[in-house]
Structures are given as C-alpha cells and as structure tokens.
Amino acid sequence: MLLITCPNCGADCAETELAPGGEAHLERFGPGSTDEDFAGYLFTRKNPKGVHFERWRHAFGCGKWFHAARCTVTLEVFGTYPAQVTEPPAEIVERIRARRPNWEG
C-alpha cells in the first residue's frame, strides 16, 4: 500500500484514493510527427527498476492530477509536485539524489 500526499489538497492518501496515470513528463508527438516518434509516445515507456516519475489523480478526493516521484522497488515516495510542470522540481531531484546516490537520472 502506497501512502502519498496530494499536493493539491494536502491530504495524506492511501493508494486506493488515487488513480494511476502512468509515466510522467512524456513528450507528446501528434499529427505531423514521424511514425517512430508517434509510436514511441504512445507505447515506449521507461519502466525502470528504481526511481520513477509518475502521474496520479486524487480520484476519490479533490479530483486533481499531480506528479509523484517514487521507487518502484521499495515503494518509497520521494515527493509529490504539481501537474503543471514538464520536469521534476530541483528539490525533488535533490531528495532523490540524497536517497539514491547512484541514480543516473
């Protein structure tokens, strides 16, 4: 069971209050892009063993989307941050580096 703090409402949520939204910070390729880029956007995911950036929605709570950084092995949550960014904030990256010195980013 993951316990994640929703940065929109501040509630500490059990995983069951949330809906997963998959890998975060994907670059979108739409009409006009190459087949390779479009297929990559649709299907290719990092699926790392370790640090992962994800999208989540507080579905049974405030209803808002947000981002979370967590470890797929230990389920440690490094932090959550707003949905309206295209990369993790520096403080989240710092926290991950402190906990995972060998993380390649």
Add this chain to the structure above:
Amino acid sequence: MSDAVSALDGRAAEPRPGLRLAECGLRGQITLRAGDLASSALVGAVEAITGVAVPEALSAGFAGDDRGAVWMAPDELLLFVPHAEVAGAVEMLEGALAGTHHMALDVSHARAVLRLEGADAAETLAKGAPLDFSEAGFPVGRARRTHLGGLAVGIWRRGPEEWELVCFRSFAHHLFAWLETSGVEGAEVGRFGV
C-alpha cells in the same frame, strides 16, 4: 408542483444501542466551483448564504443543522442551506459572481446526506474507509472526500461523536445499509477507546 422527497425520506436506524444512523432528509445543497475561492465577492456571498466563512482546505463549517459549507477541492465548495432557500441562494451566488469564472449548481436532489452519531461512530466508519478516524487524525471540523464501502463519499466530523456523509443519491440505500451493517450489535471493535 410535485413534492420533493429525499433519497431515503429521512430513514433512521439504531444499529446498536447508542449508535444512531439517519438520512438527513431534504437539505439545500449547492456545488460552487470557482477559480478563486478567496475572492471577496465569493467570500461575502458564501458567508451571507451559509452563515460561515469559506472553509479552509480539508475542513467544514456549520451554522446550524442544515446551514454550512464543506471544502471539496481547491476550486470547489459544497454549500448547505435550508431546502426552501436553495433557489434564492443560487440566484444570489450568480449575482455576486457575475462576470467571473464560476459555476453554482443546485444539487440538492442529486445527493443524499447521512448522519452517524455515537461513541462507536468513528470505528463504524473506519471499517470501510482508508482514513485515520481518531481525534488526532480526524479532528472536529475536518472534512475529507474518500471512498467508503466502495462508494465515493464526503465525510466531515461535526462533533466528537457526530459525523455526516454525502454520497450520490442513487447510492444512498447502499451507504445506509453498509453503515447499518458495519455498526450492528456484535460488530464492536473498541478501536477508539470505546
């Protein structure tokens, strides 16, 4: 005009001695959504209608049985007024917020409000929702949206032993039955110092 009837028409039960469950009957309910819940126009209108200030995040305020406001999301409140006042309250909100990005909708008949009271109320709820229902984890005045018994619900603590829940109208029977079963005599847990 037809007579309005609430989802369970005020059904009440006492699953075990001292644990009282009731559907609250008709209550005026308004979903208010706006980009800025702190704008002076909104703050003034909400206070005029409900008698309470716009609640902080994850909290609720009440001024009498069926008058109050519950924080639902960063851009959403649920307002309670006596059922007979709801149309006028929506009109007042529309006037106060004219020209700003907002939605004020009468949802009185789309939702049901249930009340659970008694020393065992907290543990009765705790069986079905992923929240800490202790006094420290869920103090009086706190409001949370979550899931309970498989349903999306809003829950707020009106007093040490007094809780209210809101759910979609069509789920009212299920929520009532779930709470009645969870609180039935013989199902005591004694979790919260009962």
